[in-house]
Amino acid sequence: MPKDTSAPATGIGAATKRREDIRFLTGRGRYTDDINLRGQAHAHFLRSDVAHGRIRSIDTAAAEAMPGVIKVFTAADFASAGGLPCGWQVTDRFGQPMQEPKHPILADGKVRHVGDPIACVVAETLDQARDAADAIVVDIEDLPAVIDMKAALAEGAPKVHDELTSNLCYDWGFVEENKAAVEQAFRDAAHVVSLDLVNNRLVANPMEPRVAVGDYDFATDMHTLYTTSQNPHVIRLLMGAFVLGIPEHRLRVVAPDVGGGFGSKIYHYAEEAFCTAAAKALRRPVKWTSTRSEAFISDAHGRDHLTRIELALDADHMFTALRTETYANMGAYLSTFAPCIPTWLHGTLMAGNYRTPLIYVNVKAVFTNTVPVDAYRGAGRPEATFQIERLVDKAARELGADPVELRRKNFITEFPYQTPVAVVYDTGNYHATMDKLLEISDRAGFEARAMESQARGKLRGFGIAHYIEACGIAPSNLVGQLGARAGLYESATVRVNATGGIVVMTGSHSHGQGHETTFAQVVADMIGIDAGQVEIVHGDTANTPMGMGTYGSRSLAVGGSALVKAAGKVIAKAKKIAAHLLEAAEGDIELKDGTFSVAGTDRTVDWGAVCLAAYVPHNYPLADLEPGLEETAFYDPANFTFPSGAYACEVEVDPETGAVEILAFSAADDFGNIVNPMIVEGQVQGGLAQGIGQALMEHCVYDETGQLLTGSYMDYAMPRAEDLPLFRVDHSCITPCTHNPLGVKGCGEAGAIGSPPAVVNAVLDALNRGGHAVSHIDMPLSPARVWAAINA
Amino acid sequence: MTKVTLTVNGKAVSREVEQRTLLVQLLRDDPASGGLGLTGTHVGCDTSQCGACTVHVDGMAVKSCTMLAVEAEGAAVTTIEGMANADGSLSPLQQAFQDHHGLQCGFCTPGMVMTAAALLAENPTPSESAVRYYLEGNICRCTGYHGIVKAIMAASGQDMPAMAAE
Ligand code: FES
Ligand code: FES
Numbered sequence: 001m002p003k004d005t006s007a008p009a010t011g012i013g014a015a016t017k018r019r020e021d022i023r024f025l026t027g028r029g030r031y032t033d034d035i036n037l038r039g040q041a042h043a044h045f046l047r048s049d050v051a052h053g054r055i056r057s058i059d060t061a062a063a064e065a066m067p068g069v070i071k072v073f074t075a076a077d078f079a080s081a082g083g084l085p086c087g088w089q090v091t092d093r094f095g096q097p098m099q100e101p102k103h104p105i106l107a108d109g110k111v112r113h114v115g116d117p118i119a120c121v122v123a124e125t126l127d128q129a130r131d132a133a134d135a136i137v138v139d140i141e142d143l144p145a146v147i148d149m150k151a152a153l154a155e156g157a158p159k160v161h162d163e164l165t166s167n168l169c170y171d172w173g174f175v176e177e178n179k180a181a182v183e184q185a186f187r188d189a190a191h192v193v194s195l196d197l198v199n200n201r202l203v204a205n206p207m208e209p210r211v212a213v214g215d216y217d218f219a220t221d222m223h224t225l226y227t228t229s230q231n232p233h234v235i236r237l238l239m240g241a242f243v244l245g246i247p248e249h250r251l252r253v254v255a256p257d258v259g260g261g262f263g264s265k266i267y268h269y270a271e272e273a274f275c276t277a278a279a280k281a282l283r284r285p286v287k288w289t290s291t292r293s294e295a296f297i298s299d300a301h302g303r304d305h306l307t308r309i310e311l312a313l314d315a316d317h318m319f320t321a322l323r324t325e326t327y328a329n330m331g332a333y334l335s336t337f338a339p340c341i342p343t344w345l346h347g348t349l350m351a352g353n354y355r356t357p358l359i360y361v362n363v364k365a366v367f368t369n370t371v372p373v374d375a376y377r378g379a380g381r382p383e384a385t386f387q388i389e390r391l392v393d394k395a396a397r398e399l400g401a402d403p404v405e406l407r408r409k410n411f412i413t414e415f416p417y418q419t420p421v422a423v424v425y426d427t428g429n430y431h432a433t434m435d436k437l438l439e440i441s442d443r444a445g446f447e448a449r450a451m452e453s454q455a456r457g458k459l460r461g462f463g464i465a466h467y468i469e470a471c472g473i474a475p476s477n478l479v480g481q482l483g484a485r486a487g488l489y490e491s492a493t494v495r496v497n498a499t500g501g502i503v504v505m506t507g508s509h510s511h512g513q514g515h516e517t518t519f520a521q522v523v524a525d526m527i528g529i530d531a532g533q534v535e536i537v538h539g540d541t542a543n544t545p546m547g548m549g550t551y552g553s554r555s556l557a558v559g560g561s562a563l564v565k566a567a568g569k570v571i572a573k574a575k576k577i578a579a580h581l582l583e584a585a586e587g588d589i590e591l592k593d594g595t596f597s598v599a600g601t602d603r604t605v606d607w608g609a610v611c612l613a614a615y616v617p618h619n620y621p622l623a624d625l626e627p628g629l630e631e632t633a634f635y636d637p638a639n640f641t642f643p644s645g646a647y648a649c650e651v652e653v654d655p656e657t658g659a660v661e662i663l664a665f666s667a668a669d670d671f672g673n674i675v676n677p678m679i680v681e682g683q684v685q686g687g688l689a690q691g692i693g694q695a696l697m698e699h700c701v702y703d704e705t706g707q708l709l710t711g712s713y714m715d716y717a718m719p720r721a722e723d724l725p726l727f728r729v730d731h732s733c734i735t736p737c738t739h740n741p742l743g744v745k746g747c748g749e750a751g752a753i754g755s756p757p758a759v760v761n762a763v764l765d766a767l768n769r770g771g772h773a774v775s776h777i778d779m780p781l782s783p784a785r786v787w788a789a790i791n792a
Numbered sequence: 793m794t795k796v797t798l799t800v801n802g803k804a805v806s807r808e809v810e811q812r813t814l815l816v817q818l819l820r821d822d823p824a825s826g827g828l829g830l831t832g833t834h835v836g837c838d839t840s841q842c843g844a845c846t847v848h849v850d851g852m853a854v855k856s857c858t859m860l861a862v863e864a865e866g867a868a869v870t871t872i873e874g875m876a877n878a879d880g881s882l883s884p885l886q887q888a889f890q891d892h893h894g895l896q897c898g899f900c901t902p903g904m905v906m907t908a909a910a911l912l913a914e915n916p917t918p919s920e921s922a923v924r925y926y927l928e929g930n931i932c933r934c935t936g937y938h939g940i941v942k943a944i945m946a947a948s949g950q951d952m953p954a955m956a957a958e
Binding site: 513 | 810812820824830831835838841842875880890896899901902905928930931935936937941942952
């Protein structure tokens with residue numbers, strides 16, 4: 001049916017309301033914990049309460065005799081299973097592969113962090129499983145734990161993995177060949193500015209805890225896993241091929257509605273493999289639901305870098321060289337993508353938005369007796385941005401330069417731009433985003449506002465940051481060279497039904513991003529029909545093509561490109577059918593607003609008639625064209641995409657208490673083209689909240705014995721509504737991506753990447769304006785830390 | 793086991809529960825294992841901090857993870873499943889959440905809607921800061937609260953101040 005032009009626009013660029021909201025707002029979402037299979041048993045893991053120890057014995061007899069207990073599993077039950085695999089092998093600066101320890105499903109011989117699973121009780125009810133876990137007797141010989149990264153690398157430090165030579169996973173240099181030239185540039189510099197900083201350890205904390213439900217059908221030898229995953233195909237591949245030895249055609253992984261992920265639901269976790277294997281062993285479905293306390297000690301954590309960064313400048317304040325030395329915490333085991341975060345997702349971004357010609361990045365990845373650390377919203381790019389943007393601000397203060405002008409002076413202005421750290425920025429306009437930022441944040445009016453604050457005894461500060469990120473991960477051949485053990489393409493199948501409605505099966509996954517709405521907008525726009533005629537299916541390996549899932553702000557740039565390719569193939573075939581029906585040459589057929597026409601004539605046939613002809617091919621060129629209208633495409637990106645933007649934070653500090661209030665936060669982003677501005681703004685707002693959380697509140701803390709001190713929402717502070725302002729978000733600066741069909745760049749992580757340095761810069765601006773010469777405070781900028789800095 | 797009888801979304805129900813069974817378990821658990829199968833109410837934490845489990849008990853917003861099922865004896869409980877209009881369409885508050893992008897992953901959403909409904913029942917035209925204060929027991933990790941606050945203000949018939957301009 002041709003598009004009703006009086007209806008609200010639903011194509012590309014429209015702020016279409018989200019269709020998925022209806023089910024979420026009425027309690028009809030279907031999250032993994034909402035799934036209860038007939039006859040299911042419940043799993044409860046007994047987890048280590050010490051950070052490091054040798055397991056002398058595990059006695060499960062008493063537990064097994066408890067009411068309702070079906071079986072108690074230990075490592076012995078998984079002797080033939082593989083370990084949880086790591087998906088990325090980093091090569092160190094001496095050309096050697098990283099040290100890669102085995103990661104068993106259940107602790108085998110040693111426990112290596114608080115939360116390491118030792119045994120699992122499967123029982124008729126969850127309460128019975130929990131009660132029985134208390135009856136398991138585990139004899140553990142305590143070993144000294146290594147928590148501090150530098151201490152872990154000291155001579156004679158206890159080893160997390162006895163079979164490794166040390167706790168050093170790798171010592172990576174990038175670009176190693178630049179090292180001597182960088183050092184020379186520092187010797188020649190007019191000014192050198194340096195900073196030691198911490199990128200605080202965080203916990204992603206999607207509001208939905210992880211859940212796994214394993215099922216096995218003996219009649220068909222089919223395994224099914226329902227899991228809270230951002231990438232069900234990746235889980236199927238990793239778990240099937242490396243852990244349990246199940247071929248993919250015997251394994252279905254379903255990630256239904258997923259309640260947020262932020263990276264923490266990318267990885268293949270032990271509980272997924274456990275429930276899948278236990279379902280077969282016990283011949284009944286097995287369900288595990290994480291409690292929040294359990295999530296804190298079993299979900300992969302994020303960030304946790306210690307860095308020294310130095311910048312060399314010439315007499316004109318042009319950046320001449322940058323070097324860093326970073327210690328990156330891996331935790332006790334290598335989580336799925338852990339090794340690539342501090343290297344290829346961090347080192348390659350160290351040019352930032354600036355024309356620094358020489359850069360050298362050193363990263364030492366360290367094993368400690370803590371929960372594994374992996375990607376969390378931004379993944380490597382927030383760490384890079386924080387270092388650069390804090391240091392540039394510090395340089396401006398030390399040199400007496402305006403922080404905006406110092407940045408502008410060094411901005412990259414010509415594209416494509418080859419950075420000295422391997423990547424090529426295809427487009428950008430950093431002056432434009434900075435101009436827009438200064439406008440929406442009303443920097444010009446700041447001095448008057450600062451006076452007003454001063455009159456009330458408060459210190460007001462204005463902080464800015466500019467970021468670059470690499471999204472749309474990634475060209476498979478490139479990441480293969482860099483150590484990825486997977487390809488990073490995306491897929492889509494566009495199935496047109498006989499009456500013109502469309503079902504799209506995508507390999508991307510939505511866990512809050514709204515793909516069901518935006519992906520439908522893209523397809524509808526291409527054909528010129530209403531988005532309501534397009535349904536999006538995702539999250540089930542049984543009915544979607546192999547896809548790599550959603551993370552790294554890749555879904556629209558990579559998954560959307562696959563979608564455009566597949567829809568393009570459908571349209572090309574539909575034009576052939578239309579040409580036949582209209583008795584015209586294929587090259588003369590145009591498609592607009594859901595109607596095919598012969599150029600220059602009034603002869604038309606609408607979308608629905610062409611679709612019907614494809615499936616009821618009575619009048620159809622059967623000799624030349626197959627019936628049906630369904631196409632699949634895989635898209636492998638040619639390059640990363642490079643969103644960028646300028647952020648400003650305005651704070652008020654109470655010098656009496658050290659409390660920081662965010663008065664305003666402004667974001668001017670360049671995401672390339674926009675499909676749904678409402679969703680883009682929501683992504684930025686959510687990212688800002690997490691970045692502000694990192695800057696002011698969030699901190700995952702271990703004591704020296706490896707006990708997690710911030711193991712619940714009582715201790716791990718996340719922003720609540722009162723902690724945040726309304727945000728000023730702008731995305732009108734657009735330099736379309738040059739190498740994907742939609743010209744889109746990705747918007748999911750920007751807020752979390754650009755905001756922490758803006759917040760910290762604002763607080764330091766407030767203190768320095770107030771006469772307190774404070775050069776740095778480590779995140780989170782709690783009132784105690786700010787007060788201590790004021791009163792140092 | 794103890795028998796508990798209550799009204800849920802206007803319907804009288806009666807179930808056998810353990811003394812330790814939480815109200816949220818009774819609501820969410822599968823009917824095959826003695827629950828009501830109302831999975832719209834969520835569990836996001838185990839320390840009574842997140843508010844994903846918020847329901848109304850006799851008109852008051854209550855964290856159903858923090859109340860025993862047996863304590864609900866005789867009570868009238870409303871869950872997110874009971875919040876739509878009689879014809880199944882979104883209520884004005886629910887509609888405001890959709891209109892103002894007050895949700896992303898949807899996991900905190902039932903609790904947010906229940907809390908917001910309780911606020912508007914108490915205070916039909918709250919200020920922005922009153923909205924933020926009232927949401928202190930509800931965590932959203934996706935939205936930065938921006939769309940949630942706007943939705944609640946809109947549902948109360950108030951336009952956001954000019955500063956909200958994006
Ligand atoms: S589940 Fe009730 S407050 Fe978190
Ligand atoms: S919408 Fe995801 S937690 Fe609020």
